Amino acid sequence: MGPEATADFYLKLVHATPAMRDQEHLQVLIWSDPTIPDRTDALLTHGEDPTPALIAGARLLKAAGAKMLAVPCNTAHAFLAAVQKEVDIPIVHMIEETAKYVQLLSPTVQKVxxxxxxxxxxxxxxxxxxxxxxxxxxxxxxxxxxxxVMTPIRAIKAGKTAVARPLLIEAAQGLINAGAQAIIAGCTEVPAGLSADDIPVPFIDPAEVLAVTVVRRVLANR
Amino acid sequence: MGPEATADFYLKLVHATPAMRDQEHLQVLIWSDPTIPDRTDALLTHGEDPTPALIAGARLLKAAGAKMLAVPCNTAHAFLAAVQKEVDIPIVHMIEETAKYVQLLSPTVQKVxxxxxxxxxxxxxxxxxxxxxxxxxxxxxxxxxxxxVMTPIRAIKAGKTAVARPLLIEAAQGLINAGAQAIIAGCTEVPAGLSADDIPVPFIDPAEVLAVTVVRRVLANR
Known part of the structure; x- marks a missing residue:
């Protein structure tokens, strides 16, 4: 979906792979289709449904040989159950995996x-x-x-990453003041503008969790 | 080929695209196959020929709907004429495009x-x-x-980017001392370790030239 987030996710996947040379890395097929209808618009203002485009993308990847799917877009996960019904290869669920990861931080973290x-x-x-x-x-x-939050996310999608940082820091700080013991970067654009060093509590990046999960599952299946 | 270079190239393509929102970006299909036999070994020590894997990759991308191919690996260009013969969609030639770009810098630059x-x-x-x-x-x-040069390139492929920088700076400085008026980052791993700020002459990144050329051609075809 967001091309910047797609590039960032692929880099996270590469870095999560234990490899000393090219040939030890995973074979990855990436269908980066930024033209998929806006997920937030579909959920909030009856914008065009992205499900058919998501299903077409999943089928394209499967037809080209993919054995496992990962979708590094949080909002798209609202439509993934319908996509999973249409393709018989597993979709690794970023939000489910992130919830499991956060659970590992409890009881220190009970509110995110x-x-x-x-x-x-x-x-x-x-x-x-x-x-x-x-x-x-x-x-x-x-x-x-x-x-x-939405203003800096749109700024990142428009390539204006520097504008985004102070706004996202202010948003995170507001949540921490309200009792958050960790911050979830619940949109894959967010880590392009905000990093762990910017906030005083754990910063959870679901794209990183997804990358680590995919690598672990692929290696387990070998 | 090099997965780090593939991610870096895709990010360059995203940044080279004039777009204010996701939906204005290009649809891109990336076949990142790090298992393709080592190109340098094939050229120097009679290692396995990567041409069949390159042809298979080009065919996979074409079958999935690609209309234009770009190969962000310099060494692979030694085998691309054979690949182009087997697929009837154009491969944008990174080295040819870089040579045209360098020519724009002459007569200031006559030796690279x-x-x-x-x-x-x-x-x-x-x-x-x-x-x-x-x-x-x-x-x-x-x-x-x-x-x-080879030691830092291998370090980058192994994820050890910090080790690479001082070595690449020393290599570039040696070439500048020998009369180079510009430096070509002629391996797509090099820009992960060396940047324009590190050297006192123009730093030419063929992956950047390739990204700009691809975007220009796609927009011209619309």
Missing amino acids: GLLSTTGTQKAGLYQSWLDREGISVITPAADCQENL | GLLSTTGTQKAGLYQSWLDREGISVITPAADCQENL
């Missing part, structure tokens, strides 16, 4: 702050998976969500 | 220094394309080539 698109937030993706682990999720109030 | 794999160097890829533009190429002596 979520920086995500408004689509991911309203679809309750992290809330539903983290509830199962007994961890609660706090999100920015509507005005902060728009001005301090 | 080449930091590349020993395979690219011995195959004379840059030499043959730059000769046509009246520009000469100088390369490191054999011991410098091994210790100051």
Whole structure:
């Protein structure tokens, strides 16, 4: 979906792979289709449904030989159950895996702050998976969500990464002040603007969790 | 080929695209196959020929819908004429495009220094394309080539980027002392270890030239 996030995810996958030379790395096929209809618009304002394009992409990858799928877009996960029904290769679920990872940090972390698109937030993706682990999720109030989260996410998608950082730091700090013991970068654009060094609590990057999970599963299947 | 270089090239392509939102970016299919036999070994020590794997990759991408191919690996260009014969979609030639770009810098630049794999160097890829533009190429002596160029390239392929930088700076400085008026990063791993700020003459990144050329051609075809 977001091409910057796709490039960033692939780099995370490369770095998560134990390899000393090219030939030890994984064979990866990437279908980067930024033209897929906006996921947040579909969830909030009845914009075009991205599901058919997601299914077409999954089928394209399977037809070209893919044995496992990963989708490094949080908001797209609201549509993935429908995609999984249409392809018979496993989709590694980024949000489920992140919830399992956060659970490892409890009881130190019992409340997490979520920086995500408004689509991911309203679809309750992290809330539903983290509830199962007994961890609660706090999100920015509507005005902060728009001005301090969606604005920098759109800036990153437009290539203006420097603008994004102070806004995302302010959003994270607001969540920490409200009791968040960790921050989830719940949109794959967020780590392009905010890093672990910017905040005083653990910074959880679901794209990193997804990369590590994919590598572990591939190596386990060998 | 090199997965780090593949990720870096895709990021360069994203940054070279004039786009304000996801949906304005290009649809890109990436076949990252690090298992393709080592190109330098094939050229220098009769290692396994990578041509069949390159042809298979080109066919996979075409079958999945690709209309244009780019190969962000310099050494692989020694085998691309054979690949182009087997697929009827155009392969944008990174080294030809770089030679045209360097020509724009003449007469200021009449002699360039080449930091590349020993395979690219011995195959004379840059030499043959730059000769046509009246520009000469100088390369490191054999011991410098091994210790100051191949060693850092292998380090980058193994994920040890920090080790690479001082060695590549020393190699570039040696070429500048020998009269190079610009440095070509003639292996796509090199820009991961050396940047324009590290050297006092123009730093030419063929992956950047390839990215800009691909975007220009796609937009011209629309």
